[in-house]
Amino acid sequence: MKTFKMGGIHPEECKFSAGKKTEVISLPKQVVIPLRHYSGKPSIPEVAKGDMVKVGQLIGRADGFVSANVHSSVSGKVVKIDNALDAFGYKNPAVFIDVIGDDWLETIDLTPKVKRTCDLESSEIIKKIAESGIVGLGGATFPTHVKLSVPAGKKAEVLIINGAECEPYLTCDHQLMLEKGEEIIIGITILMKAIQVKRALVGIEANKPDAILNIEKWAKTVEGVEVIPLKVKYPQGSEKQLIQALTGREVPSGGLPIDVGAIVQNVATTFAVYEAVQKNKPLIERVITVTGKSVPEPGNYWVRVGTPLSHVVEKTGGIPEDTGKIVAGGPMMGRALPNLEISVAKGTAAVLFIPSSESGRGKVQNCIRCAKCVFHCPMGLEPYLLMNRSEKNLLDELEQNRVMDCIECGSCSYVCPSNRPLVDYIRYGKLKVGELIRSRKVQQL
Amino acid sequence: MNLILVSVLSLGGIGAVSAIILYFISQKFQVEEDSRIEEVEAALPGANCGGCGFPGCRAFAAACVKADSLENLACPVGGMPTMEKVANILGKTAMPVEPLIAVVRCGGSCEHRERTNRYDGVKSCAIVHNLYGGETDCSWGCLGYGDCENSCTFDAIHINPITLLPEVDEEKCTACGACVKACPKNIIQLRKKGHKSRRIYVNCVNQDKGAVNKKVCDVACIGCSKCFNVCAYDAISIHNNLAYIDDKKCTLCRKCVEVCPTNSILELNFPPRKPKVEETSNVVLNG
């Protein structure tokens, strides 16, 4: 079975909500739609206080290249445009909308019929994706149209679809692959057309045999799409690792997937592309997993972007008694939340409740140089060294030891027997070295 | 006897030959240096704190020797006396420098600002700042993990274990600026030390709207403009819901302190007011 070559871990899978049919969560009284979705610049608000909006209406226009449009996920009245806490714990501009009814824009095709043919040209598809505000739903939320725009001089050879879902607990992509197999495959063909490639590889971890069967079944109806089961190993779904697992090519250090002719998209993104291109529906809702060891009924839910997490939690059985930590996203790379007033963003894949018995960190002890971090690093780095140099602020040495290659997957912290906060420091070091590199570039100009 | 003689001669010979070689090498590779650099360096405090903007006392000394005048060259640690010594050595004139001191502009102690979540991880402000807004709902204020304390080479700033806020030791602070750089929230500022160490400043950096930050902190500046209106010297400005007192214009009249509704303007080292004014109890921190 295919997998990436170096490092990796296998944490307890805990996919409690696997196979749970997606349910639709009722609309909240008010939504808070962030204008900034993790990476890139916040978009410029297109509505003002007091405006009435419909579902799917543009409320934020992309500002600059690495930015994405934002659409209203509900119909109702704009209460205010103000700063709101996001999952990063900082305040960023957001649009507050009071929900009135559920009135969709007429242009959006709401019929359940699957539309298989797409006559649009490559550039038209990319334009439509950009207009619909689609971002990568795997977590990094990088605007999809930017990823699809192949830079001059480079050529895409293969489209890679990430259905690995290697994070423990998460099942949202899994469930989507089970329920929307046909749409995903059509989305893949649209993406193939957009970047003009003849071949697409869908990588799915082997712990989802039903999803593999379903996607394979639909893949036979089109040409050039191949489903490849992957070994269950974290971080299989990381871009560079996935490319290596599926094609055997290594993205050079500091490079992008396009350097080896690959473009990676998540399955959920692919589904969003289908809806945007075939149904005219912008990205206003997504599947999220609500799960945790003491959650009585873990499940997968369709949630409108901007729904406060407190509403999601209320509708899905409330907060378990022993909760110590609430994480937006998976346990390896998700973000711990200071409260539940934060709303669902485009990249929120899950709400994970961690019982208080497991929410604390172990006591930090001396590094015993067991080299487990080095052996498990999927990027072939030396986390112990990087942590030490970050602690001492030795930025030159950090850069020489390729701190910028770190994908922050957390494998090193996960395996460390001394509970050392390796990624915490490395992330800090990356930030500092990043600043250094940027300032150097500025000086050169 | 013979043995002793042989060993003494051979060892002595090796020593002598090495000495000669070393002598010639040192002659050949000798670097000519202005001897005054050495002198100036001796006059400096030798803390290598970087407060002058140079990577250490020697670099500063070299810069002093090289420069035409001592303008913009000042040792914050040694202050005027040191700079006068340097000026004497170099035959230049020292420029008078206003003594500065580090000021922590956050009053959100545990009492005034509730902790709403618990951080569990590396105790480092830089890392927490990178992660999220902090244990309180105020994402502007002091995190309290002591990066300033760790950065200080003069043992002059310490986190108070009760308030979890840093406090500056006026005697020891040399205004080198290390803590200013270390603070990821940009709370610490170098301000004029003031006559008899008397200072007035806005003890807050929160730029949220008043209604928002009033909920999260009792002593936050809510940008109400009362101080701005009362100031007769045009020393107070308000930007982004936050008042700022310009230490160059402030005359230490204390009118703004009285009108502040949230007690977020702090006066330090003033004599107690006459009894008719009541709101003075909370202000003297270090006095």
Added chain:
Amino acid sequence: MNKLVVSPSPHVHSGNSIQKEMKSVLIALIPAYLVALYYFGVGALIVSVTSVLSCVLFEYLIQNFILKGEKTITDCSAIVTGLLLAFNLPSNLPIWIVIIGALVAIGVGKMSFGGLGNNPFNPALVGRVFLLISFPVQMTSWPRPIPFNPAYMDAETSATALTALKEHLENIPSALDMFIGNMGGSMGEVSTLALLLGFAYLLYRRTISWHIPITILSTVFVMTGIFYLVDPQTYASPLVHLMTGGLMLGAIFMATDFVTSPMTKRGMFVYGIGIGVITVVIRLFGSYPEGVSFAILIMNAFTPLINTYIKPKRFGEVRKK
């Protein structure tokens, strides 16, 4: 509800700890310990118990009264050091010498550098080599293996296979005896079989990786094999070299000590080859019949250098075609 905890990702941990790692090592040492008890009887019991107890005691005392640092005695590393030290001693060694060995191992080898994680040399080997140099007579008279031997210090002694080789004696044990451990030697090193069982367990638990032991063993095998092929009269067969002396114990348990071994696979190969070469050189040309301890200590000294200059293969470090 209590205040929510916020911390940077990852939010899960493998549950691994220093204590668990050390316990795996202890479990892996059990087969060899049973063999030692069987062949060396009471002596093995006394020496091992003394060594473990005094190592733990010295660590506790030094931590409590001299370093006054964090208490890490519960991480079991002192027990591992004590047991490994005992494994490297003959079972008829007087108690007081064992205690001195433990003091040197813990006091000099480990705690003087700041405790677990900071020591450049394997503490058990520091203790052992100290004793070997200070008490050469006691340290090189090994008791003859007798099942459930009730004798301790007055046990009948015999030469080890390596001494026999060095001095060209004829009474080298049979291959089977060497494999199961029926020969003279330090109490823990005799049984190749038991040590290999421990190795298998450590690999299964992923406490250590295969790189160091396999590199050492294959280096020794190849080097002695060459000498054997050139001159089978003078040099013993490579199999004899593998199964005698402290090679197995050293390669599996001593050289793989976390703290003192390199941290990258490439580094581990260099380290392993170094130990193998030095061992063979000392065994064949040195004045000592055995060289594993010295080889490991010498390579321990090179470990920081190896860590600095030998980097792992980075992802994306591909030459452009």
